[in-house]
Amino acid sequence: MTHRVRMADVAREAGVSLMTVSRVLNNKDDVSAETRQHVQNIIKQLGYRPSDIARGLVTRRTGAIGLVVPDVSNPYFSEVVRGAEHVAYAQNYSVLLCNTEEDPRRELAVLQSLEEKRVDGILLCSSRLSEEELEEAISRHPAAVLVNRRLEFADEQGSVGVVTLDDVAGGQMATQHLLDSGHRMIGFLAGPPTSHSGHGRMEGYSIAMTATGVTSFSRWIKPCAPTVEGGRASARELLSTYPELTALFCFNDLVAIGALQACGELGRAIPDDIAIVGFDDIPLAALVTPALTTCRTSRHELGTRAMELLLKRISGCTEACQEIVLPTELIVRDSAP
Amino acid sequence: MTHRVRMADVAREAGVSLMTVSRVLNNKDDVSAETRQHVQNIIKQLGYRPSDIARGLVTRRTGAIGLVVPDVSNPYFSEVVRGAEHVAYAQNYSVLLCNTEEDPRRELAVLQSLEEKRVDGILLCSSRLSEEELEEAISRHPAAVLVNRRLEFADEQGSVGVVTLDDVAGGQMATQHLLDSGHRMIGFLAGPPTSHSGHGRMEGYSIAMTATGVTSFSRWIKPCAPTVEGGRASARELLSTYPELTALFCFNDLVAIGALQACGELGRAIPDDIAIVGFDDIPLAALVTPALTTCRTSRHELGTRAMELLLKRISGCTEACQEIVLPTELIVRDSAP
DNA sequence: AATGTTAACGTTACCGGTAACGCTAACAGA
DNA sequence: TCTGTTAGCGTTACCGGTAACGTTAACATT
Missing domain, CATH: 3.40.50.2300 (Response regulator)
Incomplete structure (x- = not known):
């Protein structure tokens, strides 16, 4: 492998400009059907894959969500993760999973790393941070939703979404x-x-x-x-x-x-x-x-609802996108009939 | 928030060039102790966070690993994930978790998405793909390790690492x-x-x-x-x-x-x-x-060993970085004494 | 005929960093 | 004195895309 194929290669091979290739990739108008088809053929032929990195740099959006949980191997959280992941995938977002291993310092480190990754939003489950640390961390992200934790002093109106159990x-x-x-x-x-x-x-x-x-x-x-x-x-x-x-x-x-x-x-x-x-x-x-x-x-619904809320907030919803409280249901079995 | 603070802001504020800031960020030499300290102060003061996106574009490395599992909420895989995640974190890699939900088509989609994200390598657990699809997918990634699955025809020597149970x-x-x-x-x-x-x-x-x-x-x-x-x-x-x-x-x-x-x-x-x-x-x-x-x-060791293997392969190790077979241990309890 | 209008495409200026050089002053050694 | 070395810092050319404009030819309108 000499060189990863890039958009310029596709453009040259297809005999069109960069923008035409870009338009084909993003399903935009202003491209004739035949040109579009031709470019798509070249793309397939060359095995070209657009770079989310380059795209992210210019669009300022990564299509990635940071999902922070204390412990993935805890069945409670792994189901939350699955629910959240499912919703994200359906809306073409990818999920960066971060384990804090129940360590607040690691949680802070993880949140900082997600900042540097320029994720579009974070879903923070059962945060162990102090009120101040939490507010600070949230304010540094473009969007955030908390699960099983609420901010006591939600100073800024709707600065964060919250999903909790009752x-x-x-x-x-x-x-x-x-x-x-x-x-x-x-x-x-x-x-x-x-x-x-x-x-x-x-x-x-x-x-x-x-x-x-x-x-x-x-x-x-x-x-x-x-x-x-x-x-x-x-x-x-x-x-x-x-x-x-x-x-x-x-x-x-x-x-x-x-x-x-x-x-x-x-x-x-x-x-x-x-x-x-x-x-x-x-x-x-x-x-x-x-x-x-x-x-x-x-727990699955906790994940799905939280991710739905986050994606809505990313899309600019601030009213009616703040808090969700999920009910619980008593299941009577033998240990207390 | 008007504008995300970038390196140029730090440089201007500190009265130095971009490169000096970059050198400070990456702990490189050729910066005097006082300049370094001064720049660090400005960085903290401005709350600057370097962009992994921009960095990734020029370095061609993302510091991200794609971790593909059939189902995170399956306790088997969630422990593998935890082990893998732990090792990655310790070496400053981040993990993109991808659920295939046991669907081969989704597995293919996920692998393509990871290509576009330009991950440095993939860890693929219990792949449900056909031999051909699997080979194709692997060949398109800079590094790959399979867990609980082996390629029958490992045509290219050491094109992939494998970790299995005995x-x-x-x-x-x-x-x-x-x-x-x-x-x-x-x-x-x-x-x-x-x-x-x-x-x-x-x-x-x-x-x-x-x-x-x-x-x-x-x-x-x-x-x-x-x-x-x-x-x-x-x-x-x-x-x-x-x-x-x-x-x-x-x-x-x-x-x-x-x-x-x-x-x-x-x-x-x-x-x-x-x-x-x-x-x-x-x-x-x-x-x-x-x-x-x-x-x-x-399962935890399956994850740690696989991630260790992958990171070694990313670092260029090809010999002695191909296959690991983990033993099992009989635990005798009451159901078959 | 002169002037819009529009479909379909191309040019260019970035996005925010880093690699690879270049430069300069200070000091050492011949 | 002149040259070489080195510490410390700056310049510039990208990385691979997209947004925002230009541009052009064909056709419609007045």
Whole structure:
């Protein structure tokens, strides 16, 4: 291979100017049908591929979206990614996937790198940045949408789009389900203290408990790592300290599965001794024994809606393109019938 | 925001030439320490970010890798992605993630788009393309590594890197484990007929069976979709047709879990009536009841090794940069003790 | 006939960087 | 004193496209 074929080669070979080739490539008018066909033949014959780089330099648009997630291998985010990717592809955008590996410094580095790549917009999932860092980062990008995180002080009107789950309603629904079954001593394995979703779910839990007249439940709230092991360890501790608990509401399904294991080890039968409710309805939730009662969240829809919102904002929509809150759905299975 | 700040702005503000700014940005010599510091101050003050687009146009390198997978939300691939992404990031490459959604036409489209993006190389996982299409696509890219797929006719020496699992050894090991436990009537749920991995695992199965003197086992081989539901349906059929089977070796863990469910429905106890072995050791494998005996494949390592190989090839390594075969490891749990 | 109009194409000036030189002053060595 | 070397910086020509104009010939209009 001596030289990559470029537009000038096509133009020379076809006996036309650069602009005619450009017009053919971009399906513009002002080209006769025969010339167009002829140029297309030459393009195919030469195996020419236009350079998005050169095009991007002059058009100031890259057709690329930066998609930032804490961890692709987390099934939660990988489904979000898939949804987002699907929508982007359908509208001829490409996706630059960036893992932060849950590291805020890396998140900042990644956001800077996306700036240098001149992406047309960013989709930022579950950002771990501080309010200031986040605002700064967003302001430096032409368009941005946050998933599962909101800005407290949205100082500039509509400077960013937001897509979240209705965690409060979800937490309330899950807790109410347990309350309706007669439970009153309900513990909450709250997930990471920094998680915004966790706070929302806790708020829903509190609302339901308070509304039913249960008080002094705050000692039954225990933070934990959002993993099977985290749930197992914290459930053991919580159930040992407060053996009177008859139910557990868990930050997510992984934690709930850990709680399942802990109950097994402590000889507490599910759901007879302890009822358990998770969150997310990951595929695993239906497969464990007993199957998990949980709040379903459509992660795929989270991704699609967020990407749709972002592309709209890139196209200039500012009103009615700011916030979307997705509902959750209670899925009743064996762990809390 | 009137105008994005560019290098010329920095140069003017700092009272130096463009090249001096460029040298500072790229950490080159021939700049005095004080000038360097001064320019860096101006850069920070102006919030300047160099344009990878413009840089890419002149250097002919983008620092981007195209990563093509059938489905990110498949936990198998999402771990490969994570491994690959980690290595790329560590070497200052960025990753363009592309989902083919298991569609060969979309795979072709994605590969063409990556050409236009002028990526420095591609990492292609479990390609569903035909031999010819694959060769063509690879030849059009500056560097390429295949994962879980090999070219039959590697006509050009070292035109592509390959990273695969030792499916044959894995299949043999899994089958041998069952044989060692005294089983002779061992069925094989083979996965999709088009899967290269499936073929390898079947070969390992055949070798072990034949070596132990078991013959006419080919009727016990049944293809199936690589999913829980696929495994369940095929296991039901296979066990109904050949109730004499005492063990099942499964294409992957999802299929094995489906088989688990089928056995439950048919009233066959595991492992007493039927022993089951899966493949991959996905996180779920340890969590189902009974826990799955399976062949562990390090998907993360598949990703890291493949990306390392690709980056080496991009750097010009052609010898000793062609093929890597990763071993598998038998993980014995309750489903086939 | 003179003057629009329009379809179909070509010219040129960038987009924002870097490579490859060129230049200059200061200092060393012969 | 003259030449060579080197540190430190500047000039210029691209990289491969597109936007914004020109241009031209054919035809319609007045």
